[in-house]
Each structure stands twice: as structure tokens, then as C-alpha cells.
Amino acid sequence: MIMDLLEHGHLLTASELAQAAQEARHSSGLSQQQAARRLGVAQATLAQAESAPRRSLQALRTRMVEELSAGMEVSGPYFVVKHRGMSLRDGDYFR
Numbered sequence: 001m002i003m004d005l006l007e008h009g010h011l012l013t014a015s016e017l018a019q020a021a022q023e024a025r026h027s028s029g030l031s032q033q034q035a036a037r038r039l040g041v042a043q044a045t046l047a048q049a050e051s052a053p054r055r056s057l058q059a060l061r062t063r064m065v066e067e068l069s070a071g072m073e074v075s076g077p078y079f080v081v082k083h084r085g086m087s088l089r090d091g092d093y094f095r
Contacts, residue, residue, distance in 0.1 A: 012081060014058065017074070020081060021064035022050040028068040039063055 012020060025035045025046075036046040041060060049057040049064065062074040065081060073084045 017058065017061045017065070017081075018050055018052070021061040021068075024065045024069040024072070025050070027070075030068065035064065035068060039067065 025032070028035070030038065032046050032050075033043045036043040039046065039060070045057070045060065046064075049060040065072055065074050071084050072081055074081050
């Protein structure tokens with residue numbers, strides 16, 4: 001699971017960010033409809049964010065990871081996901 005790799009920071013591709021967003025929703029116990037309502041978007045938009053990484057939905061994926069996971073934040077443009085308040089050193093990156 002992508003979220004397991006994120007304990008110390010990990011550079012994600014758009015596809016991996018989409019997977020992380022979906023995993024964040026699953027781990028929060030929310031259905032797509034519930035998560036969409038919480039995030040203020042349509043369920044269809046949220047479904048695209050989880051399944052169509054080539055579409056331009058990075059902002060929604062970022063919000064999903066940050067708002068639906070426990071204490072994670074995403075920094076771009078390379079989609080670095082780490083625990084909030086954690087600083088990253090060069091050696092902390094997996095890629």
C-alpha cells in the first residue's frame with residue numbers, strides 16, 4: 001500500500017498520488033459519496049481523482065490525502081507526502 005511508504009516522505013507520481021488518495025479514503029472508512037460530501041465535490045469527480053491519474057485532479061487528490069488521512073500533508077510539484085510538521089532531509093527521499 002502506498003500509504004505505508006509515506007512514513008518518512010516519498011516522492012509520488014500522479015498515479016501513486018491517486019492511489020494514496022483512494023487509500024486515505026478507505027482508511028478513513030468513508031464511501032466515495034461520504035468523502036465527496038465532506039470535501040465539497042461531486043462523487044463522480046472524486047471517483048475520477050481515484051481512478052484516472054492522468055486527469056488534472058491533483059488538487060483534489062492532495063486534499064483527499066491531507067483531509068482523509070491521519071496527519072499527512074502533500075507538497076508539490078513532486079507530490080511529497082509526509083507527516084505534518086516533519087522536515088525532510090535529502091536522505092529521506094525514496095526516489
